[in-house]
Amino acid sequence: MTRMEQTKFILDEEELPKYWYNIQADLPTPLDPPLNPATGEPVKPEDLLPVFPKSLIEQEISRERWIPIPEEVREVYRLWRPTPLYRARRLEKALKTPARIYYKWEGVSPPGSHKPNTAVAQAYFNMKEGVERLTTETGAGQWGSALAFATMLFGLKCTIYMVRASYEQKPYRRILMEIWGAECIPSPSPRTNSGRKVLEQDPNCPGSLGIAISEAIEDAVTHENTKYSLGSVLNHVLLHQTVVGLEAKKQLEMLDEYPDVVFGCVGGGSNFAGLVFPFIADKLTGKRPGLRAVSCEPKACPTLTKGVYTYDFGDTAGLTPLLKMYTLGHTFVPPPIHAGGLRYHGDAPLLCKLTKDGYIEAAAYYQNEVFEAARIFTMAEGFVIAPETAHAVKAVVDEAIRCRQTGEEKVILFNCSGHGHFDLQAYAEFLAGKLPNYEYPEEKIKEALEKIPKIVKK
Numbered sequence: 001m002t003r004m005e006q007t008k009f010i011l012d013e014e015e016l017p018k019y020w021y022n023i024q025a026d027l028p029t030p031l032d033p034p035l036n037p038a039t040g041e042p043v044k045p046e047d048l049l050p051v052f053p054k055s056l057i058e059q060e061i062s063r064e065r066w067i068p069i070p071e072e073v074r075e076v077y078r079l080w081r082p083t084p085l086y087r088a089r090r091l092e093k094a095l096k097t098p099a100r101i102y103y104k105w106e107g108v109s110p111p112g113s114h115k116p117n118t119a120v121a122q123a124y125f126n127m128k129e130g131v132e133r134l135t136t137e138t139g140a141g142q143w144g145s146a147l148a149f150a151t152m153l154f155g156l157k158c159t160i161y162m163v164r165a166s167y168e169q170k171p172y173r174r175i176l177m178e179i180w181g182a183e184c185i186p187s188p189s190p191r192t193n194s195g196r197k198v199l200e201q202d203p204n205c206p207g208s209l210g211i212a213i214s215e216a217i218e219d220a221v222t223h224e225n226t227k228y229s230l231g232s233v234l235n236h237v238l239l240h241q242t243v244v245g246l247e248a249k250k251q252l253e254m255l256d257e258y259p260d261v262v263f264g265c266v267g268g269g270s271n272f273a274g275l276v277f278p279f280i281a282d283k284l285t286g287k288r289p290g291l292r293a294v295s296c297e298p299k300a301c302p303t304l305t306k307g308v309y310t311y312d313f314g315d316t317a318g319l320t321p322l323l324k325m326y327t328l329g330h331t332f333v334p335p336p337i338h339a340g341g342l343r344y345h346g347d348a349p350l351l352c353k354l355t356k357d358g359y360i361e362a363a364a365y366y367q368n369e370v371f372e373a374a375r376i377f378t379m380a381e382g383f384v385i386a387p388e389t390a391h392a393v394k395a396v397v398d399e400a401i402r403c404r405q406t407g408e409e410k411v412i413l414f415n416c417s418g419h420g421h422f423d424l425q426a427y428a429e430f431l432a433g434k435l436p437n438y439e440y441p442e443e444k445i446k447e448a449l450e451k452i453p454k455i456v457k458k
């Protein structure tokens with residue numbers, strides 16, 4: 001059998017990358033800095049010290065192209081990395097497409113997604129600086145379980161504020177977090193000022209990532225030896241995820257392949273950036289000007305396709321610095337779609353800038369068409385994927401069908417960011433024809449956009 005005929009492509013453990021790729025080194029113009037909401041001035045690195053450890057703040061602002069992955073982190077990565085790159089031969093056949101479809105399968109990690117790539121790094125750097133407890137938010141529970149897993153490995157305590165809609169839909173993720181020794185609290189909660197304020201206005205609030213972030217930050221800054229950990233959006237999180245794209249590049253090189261188009265779903269942007277940035281580097285440097293990269297989001301929370309590119313808070317209560325990003329307004333509470341991890345009002349500033357500058361495209365999909373694509377994928381490839389991941393699969397299926405119509409033999413690559421073993425209730429509702437198709441509520445977005453901070457409103 002020749003390499004081209006294989007189904008999956010595996011790297012040796014020793015080929016695990018030794019450096020993360022920092023796209024800030026290759027941006028044509030620098031990223032707009034985070035601003036202090038009170039003064040409108042750029043935030044100083046030391047202002048972030050109550051929230052993050054020094055080493056992660058340094059990574060956040062670094063312009064070094066390559067950042068070393070500590071050996072202790074690589075040792076943990078070896079539990080599941082390098083992850084396999086699959087050629088989706090059966091999906092190609094099912095779609096009768098001449099396209100060659102590849103996917104990076106991140107569902108093999110112990111928590112089942114790409115999230116531990118950064119969770120392990122963050123737990124490690126916090127542990128090195130003497131932090132004893134991490135707080136965080138989680139949507140679908142993928143991030144929370146990843147951080148619970150990572151903090152367990154490095155002997156830290158962990159408190160997780162889980163968006164209530166997901167907490168109720170996905171009890172098994174909570175149990176997973178508890179098995180790994182973390183405490184999991186439905187958000188909004190009566191534990192924090194931010195949570196109490198929301199509950200006073202709406203006792204049945206389904207929660208949002210923005211609210212849960214407020215709670216987790218408040219918990220961190222009001223307790224000793226406690227820091228906050230974010231699962232997406234920030235530069236250092238995207239940096240850690242580039243291990244995915246760096247491996248994929250090596251795996252495709254083995255086959256003498258290079259993608260024409262790369263897809264990933266987007267909640268805050270970390271799995272998308274993780275796969276795409278090492279390839280977009282070639283577009284930025286002019287080596288691959290024709291490369292397309294498409295981010296895939298829900299129509300229920302259409303940040304990149306319908307949001308405004310401006311400075312806004314990262315959380316609902318307004319505790320974070322202002323970040324320049326596409327936003328639906330920090331008070332926007334999206335409908336409770338099953339892709340809980342894609343219900344965030346903003347997106348990573350790095351991803352937003354590259355989108356604004358025309359290097360990355362965006363597409364948005366309805367919940368039912370996304371599950372239908374997941375069903376097509378699962379019936380061909382076998383793996384049951386997370387509803388978040390299915391957004392990328394919907395785009396891949398559409399592109400493969402276009403190739404069938406035009407006869408183009410495109411190389412398609414996507415990030416298969418996680419498995420859906422804890423999302424079976426959502427699949428049951430889909431199979432029973434009971435999933436609603438939410439589109440974003442125009443009026444609610446308009447209301448939320450009005451609340452974007454005025455000092456820098458463009």
Ligand SMILES: Cc1ncc(COP(=O)(O)O)c(C=O)c1O
Pocket residue numbers: 113114139140141142143231232233265266267268269270271272340341342386388389417418419
């Ligand atoms: C499996 C999976 N994919 C994607 C996402 C979206 O997050 P991000 O855009 O940061 O990759 C999540 C978030 O929870 C997730 O669980």
